[in-house]
Amino acid sequence: MFLHENLSVQDNGRLAFCGRDTAELAEQYGTPLYLLDEEGIRQRCRLYRDAMAEYFGNGSMPLFASKVLCFKRIYEMVAEEGIGTDLVSSGEIHTAVKAGFPMEKAYFHGSNKTDFDIRYAMDCNVGYFICDNEWEIVEINREAEKRGVQQKVLLRLTPGIDPHTHQAISTGKVDSKFGVAIETGQAEAFIKRVLTLKNIELKGYHCHIGSQIFDYKPFTDAAVLMLDFIAHIKEVCGYQAEELNLGGGMGVRYVESEPQIDYRENLRGIAALMKERCAALGISLPKILMEPGRSIVADQGITLYTAGGLKEITGFKNYVSIDGGMPDNPRYALYQSPYTVVNASKADKPADYVCTVAGRCCESGDLIQENVSLAKPEKGDLIAVLATGAYNYSMASNYNRIPRPAIVLVDKNGRDYVGVRRESLDDLLRNDI
Ligand code: LLP
Numbered sequence: 001m002f003l004h005e006n007l008s009v010q011d012n013g014r015l016a017f018c019g020r021d022t023a024e025l026a027e028q029y030g031t032p033l034y035l036l037d038e039e040g041i042r043q044r045c046r047l048y049r050d051a052m053a054e055y056f057g058n059g060s061m062p063l064f065a066s067k068v069l070c071f072k073r074i075y076e077m078v079a080e081e082g083i084g085t086d087l088v089s090s091g092e093i094h095t096a097v098k099a100g101f102p103m104e105k106a107y108f109h110g111s112n113k114t115d116f117d118i119r120y121a122m123d124c125n126v127g128y129f130i131c132d133n134e135w136e137i138v139e140i141n142r143e144a145e146k147r148g149v150q151q152k153v154l155l156r157l158t159p160g161i162d163p164h165t166h167q168a169i170s171t172g173k174v175d176s177k178f179g180v181a182i183e184t185g186q187a188e189a190f191i192k193r194v195l196t197l198k199n200i201e202l203k204g205y206h207c208h209i210g211s212q213i214f215d216y217k218p219f220t221d222a223a224v225l226m227l228d229f230i231a232h233i234k235e236v237c238g239y240q241a242e243e244l245n246l247g248g249g250m251g252v253r254y255v256e257s258e259p260q261i262d263y264r265e266n267l268r269g270i271a272a273l274m275k276e277r278c279a280a281l282g283i284s285l286p287k288i289l290m291e292p293g294r295s296i297v298a299d300q301g302i303t304l305y306t307a308g309g310l311k312e313i314t315g316f317k318n319y320v321s322i323d324g325g326m327p328d329n330p331r332y333a334l335y336q337s338p339y340t341v342v343n344a345s346k347a348d349k350p351a352d353y354v355c356t357v358a359g360r361c362c363e364s365g366d367l368i369q370e371n372v373s374l375a376k377p378e379k380g381d382l383i384a385v386l387a388t389g390a391y392n393y394s395m396a397s398n399y400n401r402i403p404r405p406a407i408v409l410v411d412k413n414g415r416d417y418v419g420v421r422r423e424s425l426d427d428l429l430r431n432d433i
Contacts, residue, residue, distance in 0.1 A: 003253055003340055003386060004299045006037040015344035015384055017302055018410035022344045025408060025416060026304050026382055032324035032405040033304045034393055036419065038077065039412035040300035041389075044263075045081035048292055051264045055271035056288040063107055065248045065293030066092045068390045069301075071407060073419040075099035086130075086291045090120045097124050107154070107245070107289070111178050112136075118143050128152045130206045130245070132179055137194055144199035151199060154206045154245055155180065157187045159225045163210040163218040163249070179207070182229055191233055202239070204286055205230070208247025211294060214259055216266055220273050222246065227274060231281040245289035246270075252298040254387045255338045263295060294390040301389025303329060303405070304344065307377040308360075317371075318355035322383050325359010326366040327402045329385065329392045333365050341372045344382040349375035357383065361400045393420070401428055 002008070008016045015022045018037050026033060048062035063084040064074075075096045078085055084105035087093050096106060104127040110117065111132045118139055121129065131137045131153050144151040156179035174181045180190045194202055209222050226244055234240045253260045271288075278285045309321035331337040341357050343349070353376035359366035368385055377383065396404045403423035410416050 002342075003256065006040055006300065007302075007386070009347045013346060013348035015342055015347040015382070017384075019414050020410055020416060022302075022304055022382055022384060025410075026306070028416075029406055029408050029418075030422065031304050031306045031382070032322070032328050034328070034388065034405050034407045034420075035302050035304065036297070036389060036407060036409045037300040038409045041074070041297055042077055042081055044292075044296040044300065045078060045083050047263055048267070048290065048296070049081060049083050051267040052288065052290065055268050056274075056285065058285065058287045060288040063105075063245075063289055063291045064296060065291045066096070067394055068293030069297050069392075069394050070095055071393070071420045072099040073409065074297075075101040084127075084289070087126070090117050093121055093124050093126060103127060107291075109156075113139075115139055115143075122147060122149075122151070128154060128203065130154045130156050131194075132156050134190065134193070137190075137197065137200065141197040141199045149199065150201045152201045152203050153194070154204050154243060155187070155190065155194065155202070156206045156208075157182055157226070157229070159207045159209065159222045159229075161209045161218050161222045161225070163213045163215070182225070187229070188233065188236070191239070192237060195237060195239060202241075204241035204243035204245070206245035206247065206289075208291065209249060211249050212251045213249045214251040214261060216269060219246065219249070219266070220270055223270055223274050224277050227277045227281060227283070230286065231283050234283060240283060241286055243289060244286040245291065248291040248293050248295075250292060250295040252294050252387060252390070254298070255340050258338070261295070263292075298390035299387045301387070301392070303385045303388040303392065305383045305385070307343075307379060307381045307383050310355075310377060310379075318353070319358045320355045320374075320377055320383065321358050321360065322368065323360060324402075324405065325361050325368060326363075326397075327359075327361065327399045328396050328405050329368060329388060330395055330397070331391060332367055332369055339369045339372075339388070340386040341369050341374050342384045342386065343375040343377050344384040345377075346375035346381065351375055353377075357385075360402070398423075398428060403428060 052060045063086040064078045086107045088109045103125045107128045108121045108126045109130045158179045158181045160174045160183045180187045305322035311319040326333045351373045356370045357368040406422035407420040
């Protein structure tokens, strides 16, 4: 009945998450509440890990894209599953370090790493930098020289692929703020320059075409283009990249009308095509890295809210008010992202009440979803928004001075525990003078 395996309906008619009564969890921890399926996240890490090792070989592995969901516990889980991570800020680096993450498996991204970031990343022994531009490589080289080290680097390149996803999350086109374009010849010139830098150990290239992509073709197009480029650079510079990082981006099913991707099958297909291309080009397949984020955690999380108001505007819409909104999930306000919403208190009742789910902030755009169908709520009903594991907590704010919700995980034995405490009112004043 529900989109994801970790959801079910109990005999009492309420929604269960990982076999746990959502009402009990809400009672214990309060709402809004982020819930995560620990075992589900681990399984996805293992799926990517095992499939990449099997199909690409040669030390290939996934790097968990931290931006999707960053807190200490998740790094422990990712580390235990034996995969790497991609980090985009000193804040993410700091969190990973404090969680004891093996930093040699960390890749540091960012389209404007500050000098502080570069120093901090080196202080923390981040394994690789994924360098975005010329100013940055000069600074990395300077800092590495000062420390008398060789810094491993991948260069972020833009392959000129349009993945047909939301404009704001499409990144691989030539006209992009990220990386250096292949098509214009600038990537080649950049590489020639980087190869002259004494304290840079160039390991290979990176590209990321975008996020929430269901179509399989843009990934293979980008992969093939990158291989062609590797062969070209080998020919003109005598340099063959050892590593190729293909970024993240595989889509997740948020609503029934979206497909469920078979990630393993996708990886198998991409690998087969890449091997074929390498054979044709006469190059060996590099070590392949990927940076899945959304497809590891999105459908492994839900958010619980409490319904606090119902407004049936005659001749217009029905509004259901919840005790959260854009501060804990800004994705509908930003991208009109689709979500499935369920009345968790009446999960066994027909979902036949059409309404708009509105947040509690002082602006009309603070909506979680418009025109969804759920069992008509009564005051105090629990409203569950599904597939909120990705880019919800990590994009949360304190707009309207609203504290961020807690993150509670449920493990494979059905045991719940806090991953991130709910912010208190005093937490909001923490940095006020
Ligand atoms: N690698 C790089 C370099 C990225 O920029 C991203 C996402 C990823 C990996 C992970 O992509 P994923 O597997 O999660 O699709 N805030 C937006 C998504 C922005 C994506 C940014 N980059 C959203 O809420 O939809």
